[in-house]
Amino acid sequence: MKTVLITGSNGFVGRNLSVFLAQRKNLKVTGFDVDDDQSALSSLVAGADFIFHLAGVNRPQNVEEFTSGNTGLTQTIVSLLQSQGKSTPLLISSSTQAAQDNLYGISKRAAEDAVFDYGRQTGAPVYVYRLPNVFGKWCRPNYNSAVATFCNNIANDLPIQINDPTVTMSLVYIDDVVSSFIAALDGMAAVQDEFCQVQPVHTARLGEIVALIRSFRESREDRRIPDMSDPFTKKLYSTYLSYLPTDQFSYPLKMNVDERGSFTEFIKTPDRGQVSVNISKPGITKGNHWHHTKNEKFLVVSGQGMIRFRKIGSEEIIEYVVSGNKLEVVDIPTGYTHNITNTGEADMVTVMWCNEMFDPEKPDTFFEPVELSHE
Structure with a gap:
């Protein structure tokens, strides 16, 4: 039985990945998160046959946490693998921000470099994903996802703020991300110019996304079902439903x-x-x-x-x-x-x-x- 380690296992992507992998009977899934005992990381890395490194920091209390939570933790995992003489396949979830020169992007790019260096030095398969905005169930609202915030606030009748409705967002759906990660686990990752790809990537203006989510709420009144032939609408509607208040799953009909x-x-x-x-x-x-x-x-x-x-x-x-x-x-x-x-x-x-x-x-x-x- 293959053992898989997921860092950031309690986060948005990690939680979804864990649930999918738990359905595979030939895998043992272990997890590591920010609140876990740091001393346990060495043995978890040693026992892993594949590592999904999804832990990271994007909303720190102070800017130094970008380096420690993104670059530092990645370098620690790589150092543990090398000191243990292992060439374990390693997948890291980076961000499209890694191409930018802001503090977050710099820390993610340095983490990518550490993974690429590990692959070159050990011959281990490495998979680096520069993810755009990820949306789907279990994403934390009012944190780092505009879609999660809009879905949560509209579903709960809370105010939202749109600074520029014309901004175009690039988004990938959580199930597509997980499917791509599992393909990498199975040795079938889609790679282009060193980076692994998640398909499809959806693009939509911020104002259009908000209008769609509002139409989902209104559909209870006019009994209309959204256009499920459009892949983005279908995925966004599923996401919206996951944010419904638990006492509002039902609604009356006339x-x-x-x-x-x-x-x-x-x-x-x-x-x-x-x-x-x-x-x-x-x-x-x-x-x-x-x-x-x-x-x-x-x-x-x-x-x-x-x-x-x-x-x-x-x-x-x-x-x-x-x-x-x-x-x-x-x-x-x-x-x-x-x-x-x-x-x-x-x-x-x-x-x-x-x-x-x-x-x-x-x-x-x-x-x-x-x-x-x-x-």
Whole structure:
């Protein structure tokens, strides 16, 4: 069994990596963090078959901590490996700031140099990642991630401050970072000009990110689902949900209730239509209308009933028995007037999907009874 050491194991990236690696039965994962006994580091390094060095300092109490927490700790790990005569593969999470001449960037660049030197001197595989902004679940808000701060504050109805909404951010998602790290562990890192790459890198203006996050909050009111076909939106929405207050995971829907039962819209999408939940009382028939282009799918999940169809211009009635005991989707084709009747003794619950959101200006819904009167 291979032993993997993660420094910074309680941090944002380290915590996510630890959870992923714990699912691999052929690995033993050990961790080291800033609060741990420093004397334990030597034995942890000695026992590791692969080291993820993710510990670092980016918001120090004093500037000297940049050197000790970034450069110094890295040099300590490298010195321990060399003194132990080891050539253990070493991965370090650096920052795109390492290309800058600020104090943080200088300390990260010196840490990179220590790792590259270790690789050249020992022949050990080394993996240096200059990460841009990383976002995802478990990132600490109001610390070093604007995305985490915006998600947390908007989800918790707290104020946010945007200094320049036109600033373009480069971001990588935590799951993509972890996948790239695991690829390095498996000897399949993507390397370009000495540095390992995480793909994809998403770019977005600060103002656009905030607008998206605000739309996530508003989606509970208008029941719209974000555009999940866009990879960045999908990842940002998942991130936002992780910051919801624990007493606000649920939210109410507007139930349209009358003596027949109820009709409640669940979710809406601009390109995939909407889903609603229909509850019918025993003996109640709903529908008796048809559509030119609009189409639907009905799924009875509780109770029992009958769906009837009649093609416009025809007298033939087609019947489908439906029941929550046998989940079966019934398509509602265009050009057929249709209705659904609760034939049981309890409420009948039907999940209804429509291919488009309801447009009161163009409802495409025309009343006509399924059963014709021959009086």
